[in-house]
Amino acid sequence: MPTAFRRDRRGDAPPPRTGSSEAETLRGFLDYLRASIAAKVDGAPEPQVRTAGVPSGTNLLGLLNHLAFVERSTFLGEEDVDWQATFRAAPADSAADVVARYREAVERANEVLDGCADLGAPLPRPRPGRPAPSVRWALVHMIEETGRHAGHADILRELADGATGR
Numbered sequence: 001m002p003t004a005f006r007r008d009r010r011g012d013a014p015p016p017r018t019g020s021s022e023a024e025t026l027r028g029f030l031d032y033l034r035a036s037i038a039a040k041v042d043g044a045p046e047p048q049v050r051t052a053g054v055p056s057g058t059n060l061l062g063l064l065n066h067l068a069f070v071e072r073s074t075f076l077g078e079e080d081v082d083w084q085a086t087f088r089a090a091p092a093d094s095a096a097d098v099v100a101r102y103r104e105a106v107e108r109a110n111e112v113l114d115g116c117a118d119l120g121a122p123l124p125r126p127r128p129g130r131p132a133p134s135v136r137w138a139l140v141h142m143i144e145e146t147g148r149h150a151g152h153a154d155i156l157r158e159l160a161d162g163a164t165g166r
Contacts, residue, residue, distance in 0.1 A: 026139040033146040040153040042099045048160035049095045060156050062087040063149045068102040074138050075109035077125040
C-alpha cells in the first residue's frame with residue numbers, strides 16, 4: 001500500500017556564487033553541498049530518517065553520520081578503522097544530534113582550512129610524520145564524497161516523506 005507523502009517541494013538552490021580564486025571556488029562548492037545534505041536530514045521524520053531505503057541498508061542518518069567521520073578524518077587527521085560502521089548512527093541518536101555533530105565537524109574542518117594558504121601544501125596533522133593529502137586533494141575529495149551522498153540523500157528523503165529540493 002503506498003505511503004501518503006507530504007510533497008514538500010522547495011525550489012532548488014542555484015550553485016553558489018564564489019570568489020574567483022581556486023580556493024574560494026572549491027570551498028564555496030563544498031560548503032554548498034554540506035548545507036544541502038544537512039538540510040536534507042534536518043527535520044526528516046522518525047523512523048524514516050534511519051530506515052534503510054535500499055537493500056544495502058543506506059539511510060539518511062547513516063549518510064550524514066558517515067560524512068561527519070569523513071570530514072574529521074580528511075581535515076583533522078582523525079583515524080577510523082571501520083568505515084562501514086560509520087554508515088550507522090547510534091540508536092539513541094536523533095536527527096538533530098547527528099546534524100549537530102556534522103555541523104561541528106564542518107566547523108572544525110573549516111577552522112583548519114582557514115589556516116591553509118597553499119592548496120598544494122599538505123594538510124596539517126595533529127601527529128607529525130603521518131602522511132597527509134594536499135589541501136587541494138582534500139577539498140576535491142570532500143566535494144566528490146559529499147556530492148555523491150547528497151544525491152543519495154535526495155532520493156532517500158523523497159522516499160521517506162516526499163520532500164524534494166535542496
